[in-house]
Amino acid sequence: MEGLMMQQPLLVASLLTHAERHHGGQEIVSRRVEGDIHRYTYRDLAQRARRLANALAALGIGPGERVGTLAWNGYRHMELYFAASGSGSVLHTLNPRLHVDQLAYIFDHAEDRVVFFDLTFLPLIESAAPLLKSPKIFVAMTDRAHMPSKHNVPIMLMCYEDLIKGSNDEFDWPLLDENSAASLCYTSGTTGNPKGVLYSHRSTVLHTYAAALPDSLNCSARDSILPVVxxxxxxxxxxxxxxxxxxxxxxxxxxxxxGKSLYELIEGEQVTLSAGVPTVWQGLLTHVGERRGEFSSMRRTVIGGAACSTAMATEFQEQYRVDVLHAWGMTELSPVGTVCSFKAHHEALPRQDRYAVQSKQGRALFGIDMKIVGPDGEAMPWDGVAAGDLLVRGHWVAMNYFGSEGASPLRDGWFPTGDVAKIDPDGFMHITDRSKDVIKSGGEWISSIDIENVACLHPQVAMAVCIAARHPKWDERPLLLVVRKPGSDVDSQALLEFFDGRVAKWWKPDAIVFVESVPLGGTGKVLKNQLREQYGDYYLTA
Structure with a gap:
């Protein structure tokens, strides 16, 4: 048939090839773990990524095998993004904020062949390595001069820069199946063990297209972008x-x-766009306010991971002339699902009405479809009043979990987000509640059930219930409600100390409230909604 278009696979490596060819001289600036500022270009990035791809092959990393990273935002991590995915293996980014037991579980579940890590995380590697069931190759992301002279990792550490120097920069990115795996990320926003979400080359490139659009994150060659996320x-x-x-x-x-470090980078590098969670921005705003500073270049910031307060949006926009883009997404959505960009008629609204719109999570990107459903599974109207379970589907939405032996999470082809939301006639979605019993603190998930399970291990605890309580800095923090066993005199300090070594430090509840009983439903299930109503403002009023 005549007149059809060419078919070329959508591959992650093509993004780097494009950047090298058309933006080769554009700068990439990194504040390094070593303490200095590193500068190079997309041309340098592409060359070193090819060297690294050859190094991965020399280490025996084959197609589809996982390459783990435990690293900050920096140029070496960026090189791994393309060397791993582009060569046909799978980039697996790990969250260093997880407890060492969870990290060890994820290392083994993902079957990482090699793990690259920043020197900051050497203690985590030393703690996790003895727990692993399968051997890994560990590579310290630094040069020979900064390699640790002593460590407790049970095998020899390799040096990142030695791998780069010892490899050829000639490498042809393979023509992969666009539906093959490109990267892997585990979500801790679930009960039980973390679950892996596997992104394909196709889903990654399509997500990139959509997220860059003017009504999405609005990115261009004229931007200087600081990813704090x-x-x-x-x-x-x-x-x-x-x-x-x-x-x-x-x-x-x-x-x-x-705040101080970020502000220096924003001003020194003339950053125009940044992105992060509210807790980070609060630290930045506090620093700028204390020194009576201003933003000379930054004109917009993307805020996600947790709800952006009207107070924060007001301060950014009215005091510093920085537009706020409120966004929502999930690990299972790659992650961007909605962005709160105004439509034309919103510009003419009174000030407070515009802020009311901005408090919503926004409208779906092209490529994401969403609906809200009632208990009967039927779709509910987009009237801004009806609230229901939020379901999504699209080109970059997870269909199942990596290595999962259970059933698909989908409901009739839709992914259940676990959020309860409203959608207004303009398509703006507003999350009103979460059906999952998890806590979102500073943009990171904490499992309430995991907290409860640890508390119930204490011999003097009869029952424990963990809820999300609103917090002025972290958006939410865990609050633990405890029913003591008869005759018990355990106090808050002793019980909080009991958590040490059992969960990550930032998971520990900030307070414990001892109660005589907790409300139960007809089936014996704890009615957490009643407890949230009663204690939800505990940290705001304490």
């Missing part, structure tokens, strides 16, 4: 890929995410 957290919301696609300057913050 971690590269270990759903690929920094796709910004490393987007920057390659549009040719934007990239600025990586490394491990320094305090």
């Amino acid at each position: 971690p590269m270990f957290h759903v690929n920094a919301w796709g910004l490393p890929y987007i920057a390659c696609m549009v040719g934007a300057k990239l600025v990586f913050p490394g491990p320094a995410l305090d």
Whole structure:
């Protein structure tokens, strides 16, 4: 049949090839773990990524095998993004904020062949390595001069820069099946063990296209982009890929995410766009406010991971002239699902009405479809009043979990987000509640059930219920409600100390409230909604 278009696979490596060819001189700036600032270009990135792809082959890493990373946002991590996925293996980014037991589980479940890590995380590697069931190759992401002279990793550490120097920069990116796996990220927003979400080359490139659009994250070659959202957290919301696609300057913050450090990078590198969770921005706003500073270049920031308060949006926009893009997504959505970009008629609304719109999570990107359903599974109207379970489907939505032996999470082809939401006639979605009993603290999930399980291990605890309580800094923090066993005199301090070593430090509840009983439903299930109503403002009023 005549007149049809060419068919070329959508591959992650094509993003880097495009950046090298059309934006080769564009700068990538990284604050390194070693303490200095590193600068190079997309041309340098592409050359070193090819060297690294050859190094992975020399290590015996084959197609489909997982390459783990435990690293901050930086140029070496960026090189791994393309060397691993582009060569046919699978980039697996790990969250260093997880407890060592969870990390060890994920290492083994993903069957990582090699793990690259920043020196900051050497203690985590030393703790996790003895727990692993299968051997790994460990590579420290530094040069020979900064390699640790002593360590407790049970095998020899390899040096990243030695691998680069010892490899050829000639490498032809293979023509892969666009539906093959490109990267892997585990979500901790579930009960039980973390679940892996496997992204394909096709889904990654399509997500990159959509997220870069003007009504999405609005990125171009004229931007200087600072991804504060971690590269270990759903690929920094796709910004490393987007920057390659549009040719934007990239600025990586490394491990320094305090307000002062970020402000220095934003001003020094003339950052125009940044992205992160509300807790990070609160630290930045506090620093800028204390020194009576201003933003000379930054004109918009993407806020996601947790709800953006009207107060934060007001401060950014009215005091500093920085537009706020409120966004929503999930690990299972690659992650961007909606962005709160105004339609034309919103611009003419009164000030408070515009902020009311901005408080919503926004409208779906092309490529994402969504609906809300009632208990009967029937679709509910988009009237801004009816609330129901939020379901999504699309080109970059997970169909199942990696290595999962259970049934698909889909409901008649739709992914259940676990959120309860409303959708208004303009298509703006607003999350009103979460059906999952998890806590979102500073943009990161904490499992309430895991907290409860640890508490119930204590010999003097009869029952424990963990709920999300609103917090002025972290959006939410875990609050533990405990029923003591008869005759018990356990106090808060002793019980909080009981958590040490059993969960990550930032998972520990900030407070414990001892109660005589907890409300139960007809089937014996704890009525957490009643407890949230009663204690939801505990940290705001304490």
